[in-house]
Amino acid sequence: MSWGLADVRVRRGRVLALDGVTVPVGRSGVTVVVGGDGAGKSTCLQALVGLVEPESGTVRRPPKERVGYVPATCGIYPDLTVAENIEFAALAYGVGRGERDRRAARILGRTGLDQALRRLGGQLSGGMQRKLAVGLALLHSPELLVLDEPTTGVDPVSRAELWRLISGAAAGGTAVAVATAYVNEAARGERVVLLESGRMLASGSPEEILRAVPGAVGVVPGAAGGVPGAAGTAAGAGTAAARPARWWRRGPAWRVWAPDGELPEGAEPAEPDFDDAVMIAALAHEAGGAR
Amino acid sequence: MSGALAEARGASRRFGSFTAVRAVDLTVGKGEVVGLLGANGAGKTTLIRMLLGLLTPSDGAVRLLGAVPSRASRRRVGYVPQTLGLYAGLTVAENWRFSAGAFGDRGAPVPGGIAGWRNELAGRLPLGTQRQVAFALALSHRPDLLVLDEPTSGVGPLGRARLWDEIRRAAERGAGVLVTTHNMEEAEQCDRLVVMAAGAVMARGTVAQIIGGRTVARVRCPDWNRAFTILDASGVPVAVHGRDLRAAAPADEVSALLAREGIAAAVEVVPAGLEEAFVAMVAGPQGA
Numbered sequence: 385m386s387w388g389l390a391d392v393r394v395r396r397g398r399v400l401a402l403d404g405v406t407v408p409v410g411r412s413g414v415t416v417v418v419g420g421d422g423a424g425k426s427t428c429l430q431a432l433v434g435l436v437e438p439e440s441g442t443v444r445r446p447p448k449e450r451v452g453y454v455p456a457t458c459g460i461y462p463d464l465t466v467a468e469n470i471e472f473a474a475l476a477y478g479v480g481r482g483e484r485d486r487r488a489a490r491i492l493g494r495t496g497l498d499q500a501l502r503r504l505g506g507q508l509s510g511g512m513q514r515k516l517a518v519g520l521a522l523l524h525s526p527e528l529l530v531l532d533e534p535t536t537g538v539d540p541v542s543r544a545e546l547w548r549l550i551s552g553a554a555a556g557g558t559a560v561a562v563a564t565a566y567v568n569e570a571a572r573g574e575r576v577v578l579l580e581s582g583r584m585l586a587s588g589s590p591e592e593i594l595r596a597v598p599g600a601v602g603v604v605p606g607a608a609g610g611v612p613g614a615a616g617t618a619a620g621a622g623t624a625a626a627r628p629a630r631w632w633r634r635g636p637a638w639r640v641w642a643p644d645g646e647l648p649e650g651a652e653p654a655e656p657d658f659d660d661a662v663m664i665a666a667l668a669h670e671a672g673g674a675r
Numbered sequence: 676m677s678g679a680l681a682e683a684r685g686a687s688r689r690f691g692s693f694t695a696v697r698a699v700d701l702t703v704g705k706g707e708v709v710g711l712l713g714a715n716g717a718g719k720t721t722l723i724r725m726l727l728g729l730l731t732p733s734d735g736a737v738r739l740l741g742a743v744p745s746r747a748s749r750r751r752v753g754y755v756p757q758t759l760g761l762y763a764g765l766t767v768a769e770n771w772r773f774s775a776g777a778f779g780d781r782g783a784p785v786p787g788g789i790a791g792w793r794n795e796l797a798g799r800l801p802l803g804t805q806r807q808v809a810f811a812l813a814l815s816h817r818p819d820l821l822v823l824d825e826p827t828s829g830v831g832p833l834g835r836a837r838l839w840d841e842i843r844r845a846a847e848r849g850a851g852v853l854v855t856t857h858n859m860e861e862a863e864q865c866d867r868l869v870v871m872a873a874g875a876v877m878a879r880g881t882v883a884q885i886i887g888g889r890t891v892a893r894v895r896c897p898d899w900n901r902a903f904t905i906l907d908a909s910g911v912p913v914a915v916h917g918r919d920l921r922a923a924a925p926a927d928e929v930s931a932l933l934a935r936e937g938i939a940a941a942v943e944v945v946p947a948g949l950e951e952a953f954v955a956m957v958a959g960p961q962g963a
Contacts, residue, residue: 509715536829547914547915551913566860568948572917636708
């Protein structure tokens with residue numbers, strides 16, 4: 385059996401921060417938890433590593449010393465040098481000197497941090513800080529690696545390097561859970577959980593989530609003057625919220641979701657992609673919540 | 676110059692011996708959503724500051740609404756920084772009055788979309804709501820040019836759809852929109868992209884034009900863990916996607932590396948994604 389959350393509820397004050405959330409984390413491979421600000425991603429990961437206590441549900445994780453966790457805030461000591469950060473993490477996890485040097489050399493070489501050993505953590509660029517944090521969390525070869533938004537605000541080059549580190553950990557047999565607000569990072573997951581307001585919108589492999597899209601998706605080329613084919617919604621007729629919610633934009637074009645498969649006139653059928661699947665899951669959830 | 680809303684012609688900016696922006700051409704026309712893409716330190720912010728007249732070019736020229744940037748032309752610009760730029764200690768209504776006053780629009784009523792929060796302190800609102808308020812403020816004076824920094828990062832799907840709808844409506848009214856980002860989802864929402872690295876423009880065009888003919892090798896094999904380890908150790912930029920691997924290297928090279936270790940794998944050449952193309956462009960052979 386693997387690690388993860390099963391049907392977990394977490395209450396924070398009066399707010400139900402997680403409501404029946406299940407996040408399976410396999411013994412190798414990456415689980416990606418995707419959602420916007422306030423969706424419950426951090427709470428999910430904090431429940432997974434034992435920082436918050438669920439009101440109900442099951443949490444499975446290895447013993448604390450076999451877990452590597454990087455919070456969204458940072459995960460390094462800004463007033464220690466890179467070398468000191470490594471030494472501190474190694475001591476905290478009881479990693480012996482030989483082992484530490486071997487693993488640190490590998491991680492440092494991979495991230496380019498070997499050029500910055502004497503620099504203070506706080507003086508590194510954002511991307512370098514994240515790479516150091518992930519490297520520190522990997523120093524004791526954890527069984528479970530938990531990363532809260534490691535790539536947020538990081539530029540694409542550093543993001544690629546981070547994902548290479550994360551992929552390497554997964555390939556080496558570490559169970560990995562990563563939270564992200566970037567929908568396109570979901571494709572990197574073997575399993576994906578979409579969260580919104582503490583609830584699961586969808587879960588499964590990216591392919592499964594895509595296959596589960598009900599109805600049909602259409603596309604209408606960009607046209608000024610409002611939603612094509614939808615009466616009474618010309619531009620200026622109200623706020624975006626007043627429009628039928630099944631339309632959304634992609635670039636200058638409109639995309640439309642017909643839950644019953646009947647596309648409105650003028651819409652060309654389109655093969656749904658993962659972005660569509662996420663949008664449709666959110667729309668379906670909203671419709672369900674309003675009932 | 677032309678009727679562009681914002682334009683840089685051979686614009687450069689040096690700080691001492693460091694060249695932050697090197698001979699950049701950029702135009703944003705009416706009704707266009709242009710994405711300015713670049714890694715950190717690529718020169719995006721310096722370029723924007725020149726376009727707004729907050730920095731003078733060392734060489735070349737910039738025009739904002741057809742003239743040298745000035746206080747008057749900046750009044751016709753709406754700007755939403757990544758940090759949103761709200762006064763956390765003021766209410767939404769106070770933020771509105773401050774902004775309307777600054778743009779010479781004193782007395783304008785708080786718009787309906789954000790009026791529900793008028794008496795809340797901006798800093799106490801959820802981030803998504805703060806973003807809506809910041810947008811309403813930036814759009815309040817019907818700007819001719821909108822400058823947006825990662826406008827939808829961290830926003831859930833419905834909120835994101837709402838924001839892009841507002842951005843597109845502004846463009847349909849004739850505004851030009853310049854989006855600076857390193858979020859590929861945002862880049863894919865733009866009409867065209869300008870990719871910067873190390874102060875210079877590396878590529879420009881639609882998403883398809885930026886990707887060009889770039890490909891990656893997709894590796895499928897039961898023993899993906901070992902395949903990853905072998906490719907990674909050989910210095911091939913590679914990443915796990917589900918149970919597939921994607922490697923930024925020629926397929927025959929990838930096949931040969933795996934075959935040498937006795938790994939049977941289906942290696943297929945597939946089109947690169949925007950992010951993969953971007954990384955290949957700015958980082959060369961590093962990174963996957």
